[in-house]
Amino acid sequence: MKKAFVLLIGITCLAACVRQEPVQEPEPEQAVALTQEEKDAASFVPGVAYIKLSSDCDGHEIQALKQMLAGFPVKSAKRLFPDAGEFEERTRREGLHLWYVVEYDDKEIPATKAAVHFDGFKDVEIFERPRRVKSDALPFNDPRLADQWHYINGTYPGVDINVNEVWENYTTGNSNVIVSVVDGGVDLEHEDLAANCLPGGANGSKNFTNDTYVITPDRHGTHVAGTIAAVNNNGKGVSGIAGGNAKKNIGGVKIMSCQIFGDQGGNSPAAIKWGADHGAVISQNSWGYVYDLDNNGVIDSEERARGENISISGAEKAAIDYFIKYAGCDNSGNQLATSPMKGGVVIFAAGNDTLPFGSPADYEGCIAVGAMDNSGYRASFSNYGDWVDIAAPGISIMSTYEGNSYGRLQGTSMACPHVSGVAALVVSYYGGPGFTADMLKTRLLNGANPSIIPKSAEIGPLVDALGAMTYGSGDPPAVVSSYTVTPVSNSLELSWKVTGNSRNLPATGYVLYASKNSLAGLDPAQPGEDVQIAVIPVENKKVGETMTARIKGLDFETRYNVTLAGYDYSRNFSAVSAIKSATTQQNNPPIITTTYTGDYKVKAHETLNVIYSASDPDGHDLTITFGAGSLAESWSMGAVTDNYTLTVVGSDADPGTYDTFIQATDSYGLSYTLPIRYTLLENHAPEIVKPIQNMLFKEIGRRFTLDMSEYIQDPDGEILRYSINIGNRSVVNLNQAENILYCTTLGYGLSDVTLTGADAKGLKTTLSFKVLVSEGTQPFKAYPNPVINNLNITIEEQNPVSMEVKIVSSTGQKVYENTVQAGAFDPCQIDLSACPPGRYTLYMSYNGKSSQETIIKK
């Protein structure tokens, strides 16, 4: 009894020393309705941009990237199409090496501003935001499935657990499969989990921190459980890997919460064993031992040295061994009739300390799970080493939070339930009498995808749901019994119907074979060197649907033998179809067309845009080149594929006739050139078409309008830019609205007003008029005074009238007398240059009005 007590204390202490693995991302999410903005944002993958650098950057892409990312809140920038090894040359030839994926902090800079940022660089040829996977690729209506890149990766297609096709063609889970989640308490009443959770009780969930059946909801445990079995297709929250399909009334796998985290540490060995004794066949463990003993966030050399010597505790090893051996079995080790699997698998998170060791995950009986980011690289925090069996997504994982909420966490704790979930799917599909834990483990580990994560990452291959499901299959698709062959230039186009395997699941893909030699005895898995092939994935097509594909790059006008064979995900090939023969055709030149029917005459203020469409009747890839007739000309790719726009800006080059062209050349060098001749017309200066009469007003505050376009117009038909100049702003105020002047007299006096009309080339024409605002009390005016040469005399009459003028010296001698014509804007001028300096009296009269003024001659 005493020994048992000591053992219990020891286990309790160990339990207290284990730690959860998550690194929480600080964005707890509540189930709230999305705003319109959020809905718009939901169309694209947040914080991710695809950028294609211009060909000018070829050879110094990194330098160009650094320049444009300086000061930009970038998280990472990688090639969209990674180095393709032996295919790198053609990858570069096609310009795919110029595509980059830039991840940035979309909280710091919204997508619209990011677009503006990149648009500012001439080296950026294309900027686009990757769209979220379309709804047809999202099998469930759970609103946050689009955020679960770890299931379906829209940014890096294929860098996920490849579960979509399993959901569609195999299973979404089975309620007779129980996964014990040894972790913090699962929120058993969560809206998106409750249906797939076993309640607390003698045969269900249990709290090992206080030895009761009352589970305390915990974020970590709830998040882990959600990844495995959040209810699918219920229109709420997230999807779980094996969460069933609520719409089809298919239950998911069951979550048994074995709570070991709380105010006190729980008995983890007992918790593991509890699962085995109560129907669980998969033990999910996102926890490990503590290596950061002082909890300062850094593992120093001493802590590391101590950690290297830590191995799994005896109690936990015993519990794990027990689970593996007895899960789903009776006391004798025989599979229970109700159990889907004989024996169990124990899956552990590798740990988040960036260490080459980690217990208990490194116990060989466990499946140790490392964490990967969304681009296929090892997560920075993940433990690693050859003891890590398999990798799974562990960055920015969206799942359930306690209290009917949702959010993202990261860590190997989040990677681990992905493996548990896939394991649960496999058991759901294959489970039953005779299905063993070893079979499951084999499928999990051997079906994993080794091509995503570099081996140097040392976190194993990426868990692959479809791979696990199809591993070891000997059930290839049926042979294609009927197909057609149609020559198209130097391609042969085959058309056939998708075939299925014995369970009528569609083929993963087809290989088309063509050879000038006989194809008799062709091994579809290993065709000879004289055979040209085309690998055609089936993608989303169903059995019986028609597929059409081509074997390209054949010799022209040559007879070929052709056939095809289907294959499944495990590369099990069907037999080849009946061999047919066909002769390829000659090469046809590309075609360039335009719907533009206007002339190619461009005025200086005009811009001509003509769209040309280039195509190849043979379907060959085209290289498009353009002429450069003048500086006014530019070419751009159209919004529609294979459309090219010629833009001619009339003001950007001298008048004249220019020749340019657009040339399309197919991949075999055959080209077609469309010559284009355009003419830039002479620019003409604006012209005065009507003079503006001078204006006489006798009141302040008088308003009037002028349409400047009635007076100055462009002979080329251009809409001119007008400007005004006011000589005396105290007399008149003019407000301009495009070509309309709104005028108000402000004070008495005379002001010159000058209107200027300018065209796009900067040619100007000016037109002046006078505005006179008079009090009406001084009908005559003689100026300047003093006068040196010419004395001007005006009278307040819009049109000139006759008036008598006399000038008398200071002694009374008449020095000038005449009848003159004068008006408000047409002064009579009297030459007084010969008049000696002195005072004179000016006598003026007209129409019964008279006045005399003193004038001074200098």
Next chain:
Amino acid sequence: MKKTVSIFLLFTALSLSAAAQEMGAAMPFVSIDRNPATAAMAGTQATSALFNPAAIPFQAGDALFSYQLWAPGKENHFNLMASIPFSSRFGLSVIGAYQAGKPYTVYTETGNEKGNFTPADLMAGIGLGFAFTDFLSLGVKAVMANQKLADDAKYTAFYADVFVLFHSAKINASAGVSALGTPVKSGDQAYKLPMVIKGGADYSPISGLKLAVDADYYLNLGFAASIGAQYAFKDMVFARAGYHIGTGKSPIPSHLALGVGFKWKGIHLDVSYLTASQYLGNTISAGLGYSF
């Protein structure tokens, strides 16, 4: 004498060539008769000591302050003049005048108002008269004339009057030139003063009656002539009249002049009124003087 005549002819020739294109003379106000007594006789001032210093040795001394409301321009003229014989052979005269013009509105080249300015003229001169014999004398007068038309238009000219005079009991006759001086320069232009070759005489056929005549030739401007008469009752009350004919561009236009005078113990008050002229009419002069 011969030399004097030669100089006079030279000045005349110079004046003829310089002023051919002018529309009048500069500073024409120097031609105004500022003595109400002679003005009332249409400006017959050739033998007046207040105008012609050659007459000083043969006439009583006189000091006069006069005011003129000058019709053209309605200007106010204030004049001070005196002739002082020091002996039967020698005398001195002074003259000062200030003319206040009416304020005028200053306009810029574009016709905008730029304020007001009040022009003014100023004259000051001194004359010497010397009698060679009891019947023949010579008079010379030097005058400075200043004209302020604007802040940037101020002109100054110097000129001289030179006359000879024959004196007898009933007749005085004089000839000479007036306003012989420097031109007024404005910019690169030079404008001549109204230089005039002047001759005049007065005759007293009976006691109290004086008849006078002046004949003027304004170089390049025109001829002018004045006739006038004065009747004195007991040398206390004077009645005067005259007529002036101005032709061409002579500074003073034709007009009729009337006037009266009062004198008592040397103190005299004279008034003149010019009329029958479109621009000069209604010119009034009044002067208060003292003869000694």
